[in-house]
Amino acid sequence: MSVTEQGAERIEVPVSPQPPTKPKRAKPTPIDPGFHYHPLRKTVHVICVIVFFLLPLSNLMRIDIPRQRFYFFGYELWISEFAILFFSLMFLMFVIAAMAMLWGRVYCGYLCPQMIFSEASLTLERGLKRTVEKRLKWQPRARTFVSKTLFYLIAGAASIVLAFVFISYFVEPRDLLHRLLSFDIRTAGGIAGAATTLLTLLDFVFLRQRFCTTVCPYGYLQGMLTDDHTLLVHYRDENHECIECKKCVRVCHMDIDIRNSPYQIECVGCGECIDACNDILARLGNPGLIHYVWGERGEKLGTGDKPWYQKIGLRDGKRVVVLLVLLFYAAGLFTALSMRHAVLVQIAPVRATLYRQDKDGTVFNSFRLKLANRSHQQQTVVLAMEGLPGTHFVSFENAVVVNAGQTLERDFEIAAPPSAALAAGVNHFRLTSRVGNEREWFDETFITPFQDSQ
């Protein structure tokens, strides 16, 4: 308190200090979120669906169980050529295993039909729900009923189509269509068709991506196939820039949080969380925190000053060896396929009796010719002999016509008159088969009476 000139008392009011003004934050400048994996995945999915439909329907690939044939990119392999069939399937398995070693779960996230159709079913269900809620101003229960009914109807029709294509990998499509139209649920093919349709429906309506973590063994095999250089999806936040928006969790259709670990068995490496984080943080002017990386400590995909082969995943000697083995395997398979003869010719002696001799001294040996025409045209097989002078075929037209897809057997004899002057006992000679320009040789023996039996 103080006294004024007029003697009045003046009360001094304490002046409160000005609140400190907060420094104004600069508005973040958004940056380009960069490459998006979602459109790439969806494009690959469309291509995969086209291939999935095309392979059996155009006879490019089918293990035709009723006909016992394997159709493989223009080649028609018979069940008797099981070795080639086995090695072809093994080759596909090796390719998938090598992909897992180099690029982690890329098969699961980008190529697997189960994942593709599960995602499609989920998108369909959500899309129908949204549309019905927007268009129908009814009670929520009624709208749910309509959207669910529509979803089950469409999923049911899609399951029939998918089951049809799937079984076409094992049964000729026209034959299958005939069974379908006649509601065949008595034969093995019909029962398999009905069961596959039902399983497909249950899978895409209820199981979906749960299949990947409960039934599919491939996910569990990853642990054995991956190592420190395998491509994986990794969250890196050394500067604590995560804003906890959780968009990366919301977009994950495997229902996981990639921030917990890059080695979660559920993670299929799809990259959806990468897109989500990039989009969110780009608005704040920061790069995303989730990336494809070459191993937990490796550099990000597409970065680093590395040679091209390291950029595509060939990051150590082990991977180069795996690639070379695959190339050799593919070359061997291709050679085996290209060396196949249109007609399978087998000749074997019939040794129920060693030989037969008639009254004039002519000696006969019996042989069996087996033919299988694996081509699509009629073929003619002609035999010739080398190294058995003076002999001839008996009761044999020696121009055997075999129709496309036909198998047949012919028994024939070779006769050696006394004038042939063959050695007593075993005579080695060669039979040659000719089909068009293809020749094959068969080393055989012709047996005449032994010295002491004459």
Ligand code: SF4
């Ligand atoms: S999207 Fe990115 S910022 Fe958001 S929670 Fe996930 S990691 Fe964090």
Ligand code: SF4
């Ligand atoms: S964590 Fe990311 S990469 Fe893994 S499945 Fe989920 S969205 Fe895909």
